[in-house]
Amino acid sequence: MRGRPNLYVSYEAEQSLLPTWTQRIAATLVVLVLVLIPLGGGLEVGESSFRPLGFLADADWLKILTQVGIFAVAALGLNILTGVAGQVSLGHAFFMAIGAYTAAVLGGEVGAEGFFGPRWGMGLPIWIWLPAAGIIAALIGMLVAPTAVRVRGLYLAFVTLGLVFIGEWAYRTFVSITGGSQSGREFPGFEIRLWKEETPLLDLTRDGPSWLVVNWVDWLLGPWINFPDEMSEEAKTFLFVLILAVVFVVLAKNLQRTRIGRSFMAIRDRDIAAEIMGVGDAKAKLQAFAISSFYAGVAGALFAAFVGRLIPESFNLFLSVQVLAMILIGGAGTVAGTLLGSSFVILLPRLVRDFSSWLTETVEEGSGVLAWVGDFFVSTGQDDWGLVSTASGLTPGLSVAQLNAVLYGALIIVFLIFEPLGLYGIWIRIRNYWKGWPFTY
Amino acid sequence: MTVAAAERSRTVQWIGATAVGAAILAAVLIAWKGSELLLDATANGLSLGAIYALLALGFVIIFKATQVVNFAHGAIAALGAFFVAYFATVLNFPGRLATGLPAWLQWSLSVVVAVFVIAFAGLVIERVTIRPMVGEPLFAIAMVTIGLDIVVRTVTVDFIGADPRPLGDPWAASTRELGSVTVADTEIVTFFAALVLVAAVAWFFRSKTGVAMRATAFDQEAARAQGISVGRIFAISWMIGAALAGIAGVFSSLFPRAATGVGPTTAFFAFRAFPAIILGGLDSIVGAVVGGFAIGLAESFAGAYFTWSGLGSGFAGIVPYLVMLLVLLIRPYGLFGTEEIRRV
Secondary structure, eight states: OOSOTTOOSSHHHHHSSSOSHHHHHHHHHHHHHHHHGGGTSSEEETTEEEOTTGGGGSHHHHHHHHHHHHHHHHHHHHIIIIIISOOOOSOHHHHHHHHHHHHHHHHSOTTOEETTEEOOOOOOOHHHHHHHHHHHHHHHHHHHHHHHHHSOTHHHHHHHHHHHHHHHHHHHHOHHHHOOTTTOEEOOOSEEOSSOSSSOSEETTSOEEOOHHHHHHHHHHTTTEEOOSEEOHHHHHHHHHHHHHHHHHHHHHHHTTSHHHHHHHHHHHOHHHHHHTTOOHHHHHHHHHHHHHHHHHHHHHHHHHHHSEEOGGGSSHHHHHHHHHHHHHHOTTOHHHHHHHHHHHHHHHHHHHHHHHHHHHHHHHTOHHHHHHHHHHEEOSTTOOOSEEOSSSSOSSBOHHHHHHHHHHHHHHHHHHHOTTHHHHHHHHHHHHHHHTTSOO | OOHHHHHHHHHHHHHHHHHHHHHHHHHHHHHHHOHHHHHHHHHHHHHHHHHHHHHHHHHHHHHHHHOOOOTTHHHHHHHHHHHHHIIIIIIOHHHHHOOSSOHHHHHHHHHHHHHHHHHHHHHHHIIIIIGGGTTSOHHHHHHHHHHHHHHHHHHHHHHHOSSOBOOOOSOTTOEEEETTEEEEHHHHHHHHHHHHHHHHHHHHTTSHHHHHHHHHHHOHHHHHHTTOOHHHHHHHHHHHHHHHHHHHHHHHTSTTTOSSSBOTTHHHHHHTHHHHHHHHOTTOHHHHHHHHHHHHHHHHHHHHHOOOGGGOTTHHHHHHHHHHHHHHHHOTTTTTOOOOOOOO
16 A cells, blocks of 8 residues: 555645545546547447447437536536535526526527417527526525525425426426426527527537537547547537536535635534634525526526426426435445435436336246246336336326336435435445455444 | 512503504505405415414424424425325225215215324434434534435325315315405415314423423423433424324315415425414414414515515415515514523
């Protein structure tokens, strides 16, 4: 072992973003792998190609990974409010909706007609509507913050719950913004039109030549590595979201090292003690709500733009709970845990779907012990009882979507009971085990 | 003047002020749209408020005894309504077992059976998910109940199936005239059933177990030292809470509230009772009942009087939340809740 772990000889070393070499290497590897995925899951060096992650580069997986990036931003925002500042919020979906509809109004098509009449749209470019989505959401968040000063603890959870329901009424009512109930509206796509109003400088919404950045890298490394000349829409969108997500991760991580971040933690741990030490209760909560809502607004705008068309009912309580599940399953208060949690929660439906359809196939082929055991879990027809059903129509058992919902709920319960620090806590335990190995501590 | 006398006179003042306020409001509303609409809205509000009061009562009992904020209350209510629908229409066992009885008694029998089942479900929920969390921060336990809400709600929706299930009650959509007001039979049943249940809960709190529960709510350790089994109190409070939620779920799936019985949105109906709980204060039984009726009346009046089309559909549905926000800003612990004394 090199040196002594956890021995810091300067404040800078202790406060650095990634204090140990393991963390630095791991972070670099993760970013490298994520960048390689849209390039085809690997590299082509000279004549030979090496694509170990090729399967992730298809449009389906890229879309899921993009969603992970978007929800990671949303979850980081909630983590700042709930995990770091300790203010329980069920209203994250509301702030995401504010961001999404700000983006829709600013970036939407001019003069579009919808089912319920004209829709507002100003046709502004992404570099205006994306930051604006965050800023407007942050302003609304600052309006809500004073209630958090007055209303404490679990009462605040009810206030934010109320926001979600009041929001649902507002989306139904302001049809020229939201497109109305069950109808929805189109959201602006990812296209960057810097100074070129008609022809986008950079259009992420269709397949085409690879990105400027990649061209630059291509010029540098081109002689040795062959980069793809064309990139799909999904790959470009993923790269864009990835860059944004990395920026937000670094910001969130940095926040915890600043005076503001430490004041959040002080408020979380004991608000009266914090006030006595000179941390302003109202000020800290205002900042926490503003920053958290900014994240939520940006994530909401990204999500809406990524999906393209959303009905207002998407911003319901379940969305809030989903984001909450991310930070609780991942580990509240930690950035790494939040990232783990958002990957887990977004990937779970895909894994459940794949697993249950695989199990159905096995059962229907009907041979071996696996098929026999699987039959207890899968319902394949009207008269077959089972936990989950992949067949269409009314069959006994939960549908795959319902099974996902049940799993979210059950995982929240299981993690809170057995591992309150979430996936991050499990990792810490594994790490501590191997740190002292072969001794138990 | 003694403290008790001062308190009593303050209560009298409060009641008097509320009565005067209500009278002025009534006069204004009559002058605006006539007395018929007012009576109509009041009758509707009372029966709606009765449901909210039942939901709030169950919630507050659980919160008082175990300090758990139960976000799964609405889901449990929907599950209770589903059990009634299942027993009364699919299994039809009260009809098979008790053939001679009148229809309403048969139906009540299936409600009673369903209430026992839902109380048992409450017991199981408490044992499996809440008991391991004793001693954890309140916030963490509340998060557990959020997870529980998703699980129970999803399973209930799956049980219900694609279409809402009628509850098979004998009153269906029949109405009768009370003076100038048309009232649904189910509304009358709801209101009186709620009164009976509130009285039963009030009586229960004077019984030996009820006193033990109040002692537990006051101080768990001191209650243990007096020989009270705190675990048993937890179990009983969850059973009572779940039973009350189930009954409220049944009434919220009957005619004027839901046209087609218990469906996927029944659980969200119960979410509207949260403002009632907050309005009265999380830990006040009186507050739960008063809050429930107040929110019910507020919602009913908003539905009757705020008919301006610019407000869009379903504005009455968010009035409870608006009232809640307003009250919380003025009194952060609700109308009757105990103020949390924060010590350094």
